[in-house]
Amino acid sequence: MNFNQFKDSPFIIKISFNKVLEALEKIAASDVDYRSNYAKALIEKCKPFPELRDGVSTMEQINENEVLINHLLADLFPTALTNNEIKAVTVPFLNITFNYTERFKKIMNEAGSDFDFYIRDFDQHQFYIMSCSLILNAYYNQHFDFSKPLFYDIPDAQGIMKHYRIMYNADFLEIIPTEKAVKLTQEDIDMLIDNFDNVELWKEKFPMESWILKGFGIVLLFDATAENAVSNLKSDLLKVNGDENNFNESIQRIFRSIFKIPDLRIGFTSFIQEEIKFNHMPNKKQVNSFILSGNLEMKCQNAVNSVVFKTLIEEKKRVAISDVKKFSEAPENEKFGCHLLAQDIQSCILAPIVKDDKILGIIELVSSMPKELNSLNANKLDTVMPFIIDTIERYDSDFQNKIEVVIQHEYTTIHPSVYWKFQKEARKFILEENSNPDYIFKEIVFKDVYPLYGQIDIKESSDTRNKAAQTDIKNQLNSLIHIVEALHAEFKLDILEQRKFELEGFFKEMFSSLKADTEQQIQRYIETEIHPVLKKHDTSDSVKTLIEDYFGEIDEVTGAFYQERKKFDKTLTTINKKMSLLLDSKQKEAQAIFPHYFERFNTDGVEHNLYIGNSIAPQANFDLNYLYNMRLWQLQVLAEMEREHYALKSSLPYQLEVTSLILVFSSPITIRFRMDEKRFDVDGSYNARYEVVKKRIDKALEKGSAKRITEKGKITIVYSHNHEKSEYKKYIEYLQFQKVLEPTVEYLDVEDLQGVSGLKAIRVKVILDKDKDAKKS
Template identity: 30%
Template sequence: MQARVLNIDELLKDEFKSILSFDHFITFLKERIAQESSGKKSFFLFVLEKFESNAALHGQIDPHTLDQFKEELTLLYTLLVSPLADERLTYWSLALPMSPILFYGTDALFDLMQQEQCRTVRDAFSTEENKHKKPEIAYSLIMERLYGFDPLGKNSFVRPLTDKKTGLPKYYRVHIDNRFVKLTHKVELPTLNFERIRENLTADTTWELLYDVLPLKNFIFEGFSIITITDVTIEQSLEDIKTIIINHTSYEDESYHLLLKQSLKNLIGNPNISLTLLPLMKVNNKLVFDFQNIHGSIIVDLMMKKQLGNEKILELAQMYLDKPMLLFSGAEESFNPEKFKLITDIKETGTLSYAILPITFNKQTVGIIEMSSPLENMINENVLARLETASPLIAQFLKNFSDTVNSKIESIIKDKFTPLQPSVQWKFNEVAWEYLRNSRANEPKPEIGVIRFENVNPLYGAIDIRNSTLERNRALSDDLKVQFGLLIQTLESLGSTVHLTLVNGIIFKCQNMLASLETELIDDLQVRMKDFLEIEVDSFLQHFRQSNVKTREIIALYDQATDALTGEAFANRRSLELSLQTINTSINSYLECLSQEMWDTYPCYFEKFRTDGVEYDIYIGQSIAPDQPYDSLFLKNIRLQQLSAMAGIAKLTRSLLPQMSVAMHTTQLIYINANAIDISFRNDERRFDVEGTYNIRYQIIKKRIDKVHVKQTGERLTQPDKIALVYFNQRDAEEYRDYIHYLQGQHILNNEVEELELEELQGVNGLKALRVGVVY
């Protein structure tokens, strides 16, 4: 024990009067003795006699004179600290009330306070940390003693200290006991507005408000404070982990994992151990790994290095999942070394300490913690025991991770495969709730409600790939010519080996079909040729694939050439499909951005359909977003966005031509519908459709205008490098002329605009169109 004065923050100037005195402690002892009947009473009497008999311990005391009262101070320590506490490990001291001046304490605490980097207790008192924040402990005591109001109880702090040996933070809780402090005030106490104080409890202005009405200079603190410092590294690390998990949405994925791993390292207190969390996720009840995003896993890196392949790695992981256990390098006898031989191979990576700890959530293994170190004997029972305290939190993290992945999968499914978009989700929620509310146990299920949106304005657009059908037929025809040529060569080689007349008969059929490709339409031929190749020819060749090695080698070359993924007999179709895929992927990405841009302006419903190109419907109106005021200006804005986007798509697909092995051009079509319509969700088709006889006309027109011709010339309305806008109402045409004029000024559209009358369609007449070129 040491009796000496130590000011742990010389920069801090007390704004109030702090007096060292033992009078309040002596009064406390007298009250306890009067109430005490146990064996403690005699000890209390002994301590009281020592303090009362020494006149120098009464009244105000100079802390620099306390070294002459070591016997009394030792008794005070014995009285306040458990006799079983190890003084060498106990951080305890006495201080002037509400002051950073220590005058008596354990060697451990004085040593800790004099560490150069230690600001543990200093932070608890310092006002430099926040110039606008007054000492909370002082105000907490004032509110409690003088007003009977102490909602925060500010008498302890947790502060970090970097450990010199490990370089890791250690956390200490500083507890300040003020029960032996007497509080007096120099002026009359003002009346406080406790409602206002409560409202500001969590704000930084709480103590500033009190400081304005209760200046600390008006108070006297007499007695002494007791400071106890406790190492709470484990508890604080667990609390940090809990906070990180709860607030995971506040972090980026990468920083989230790094913070969690750092907190785990702080928990185990060993900087030489690396930790990796491996969540075990399942899709369709099968184990999956995101191999690209598994970083720092020794076991996974080893398996990849051994070129085991993804399937084998998943097989081994499933084997471990079937019987999860703690695997510990250096303790191979705890598991079957043949079954888990990889653990014994870990040392090849330079890892001398290694362990795998399974983590369970509701009795299901949700992941593992992997621990590794390049040093020997780093992972021991103490490390595992500390990590075990965090296993429930880690289990929650891994479960959250798995749930997040599943939620993302569901979100993708909703976004990519079903029409359940955020703009209409609320309506589905309402109907689903009504269905749930009306459902009764042991009763027939009620009818599900109808999802309907009335009086919405539709916008339709179509991007078509010109001559895609002709290109498909051409590619198929060219590939079939290659295949029949190879087949004839194969059969001729086969005929010279097996000497069967039947071979010549099949060759004759092949030659006839090859010749017909030059004279007949592929549409009429492809079914007949497909049956011939897959039924007659393949069954014939199958016999010789199995009969002997020589014929199998002859046929193998044909089989290789007719492989759909790599063979030359599918080369033209693959090139065409790749070109089509390039165009459609680019268009879809562009439309995704367009839909988000439109939705940011006003909620609307955006639905795409895959054809030889892409078609889409957009619906906008008050019924889709009943909580947001709707105005016709939103419709005008979205029409301009659509026209501008069609020009952008035309430019985009034109720029893709150098990348395509088969040059494909696109046409752009917009249908302008003058009136609002009603739509409803069709459960059988899982999509929205128009409702009512009048509205069906809109759907009919959409389906028929893609191949409409110009009345004056007979040419197709849709042409590459141009946007066609079909309409009935001249007023709508004038509105779009304004948009076209604006985009011409932006050098997006050409200056020439064609006005066209269109041929009559079945049940539809009076159609007109505007057509304008795109500036490249």
């Protein structure tokens, strides 16, 4: 049998007890009678087995001489320490062990007969280099510190993975060269020092089986489970990426090792200071929250009882519940205790994660066994808490950065096309703030840029919103009239008849136009005069059901019926979101053509501003063809947005129509970033004309008519000069050819606006149903 578990080795291995026998021979020659006699007797017993001195080559020989070997090594394996030390005979770095202490045997038995001992993260390459390093140190008198911490990972009887640090004693080993051994020079040794990864070089200097490793080593294991688990926890917590499930399992396994609890589960609940709320971990490595269970978020006082809340949140101290069942017997603990028991939690530790006196969240350790987690072993958290705090703080910081990105994107974005200029000014400020504390930011200005403005507007949105509000109020009043009628039938009180009369008066008022303060008056009346009546009387079950159903319909925020307005809000939000996503997607494609400034606004529809010119992208060569390209792009995108809305419309609660508008402005303008408003605006009195037209044009009328220039399903292009008309006629003809626009084109004069006259418009209908149009043709 070959002792090598690795196929390549510089050693021929011979397990020999020659050095032990030599030591016994010295004792036998001494004057200490009992020691001398014992040594002579042992040497005599070994004489029939010369292989014990010359070298054992099979495990069968070791097993046959197990008792004799045990006697030979008695001084190295004292009986008094056999239940304490984890020790055995071995060959360094190899899976060859025998002559175990009782504690080592116990560990092996608990691991099971199928378990094999392998050094963690130790491969053929490392084995070969470390074996060669043994030769360099022992034979060539070098002093290479080649060792790294080596570990065995061994499960105990409960399945908890324990970690043992490996220490070797090589005092009883001899290293002998064979005829195949290469004699090394100092130059060879220096070359090897600088080439750890070049295994072929090491094999050249130490050919396979060119040396004899004779003797034996002693392996001593130390239980380093806690320290190793903390180290592994630190490594795992630093992993930002990776599979979420593996991450959770890894962390849970590590905590089980630390607490020695096989069924221990880990949870985490985030804490929102501003709202005193618990919520789920805002990270892709999301772990369970036992406090929240199936809820996404909850007010802290509703999630836990008052004592736990005070300890965790106000005092920032951990809570240990060793027996949840017993804990829940107290009336004030019943709700939270039952919440834990429903998740098979019989004992638990809840610990706030605090950084700079700010709570980041709660780490939860739970077990299905009572008493397993308690106030004593809760102290083990002190060892790992610094790493948990740093990790959660890092995740929290990353999440806050994401929030900032969303806020910038949705509310106050600095567009990437102009970001370089803000960076330039910010760099100047940072470099000069120490030497020049009075440094004043220079204004961010872009000259000679061409503006493009467009919008897709939701038609009659204000009227529809008012109608939805009227419907909600009527439904609420109608519901209250029925309830008051039922109460009057039951209690026969005249005041209830009067309340019904007043409610009916408000109901009739709802059939006229909704005034600005009507809703507030009605809600104030309902809250002060009607709601107290509903809550006061002890009614029959049927009336109680009516009242409960009514309050179930009340919106928490407004205190009123809000169903129809919710439908309208959902419709508006869905349209805006769909249009915005399409516009943003197309915008990415347009940026690749030529960098330009772009901003989008969501109101009752979607508006966009676009500015293109050399000052925004000085590294690119701007010419007017890029402007023309952007104008065609804008027309195409608005047509696509019209189509998108048409496809979406039938699935929405409200069938809202949209109109589209483009404003053409051919003169270059200057835009300036206004620090007070944190946005770009046109600069100068001449340029202000563009801004005036832009703000008033969507309400403009056809000249000599009461009709607006915008119509549903059509794009209206407003312009000032004939050359703009000619330009857009070409774009329209091209898109008609592409089956995007219908053949009919309308040319309009625009009613004079305040301070602006002479505007004209082109209006063209979009082919909304491509399939229907294809069938026609």
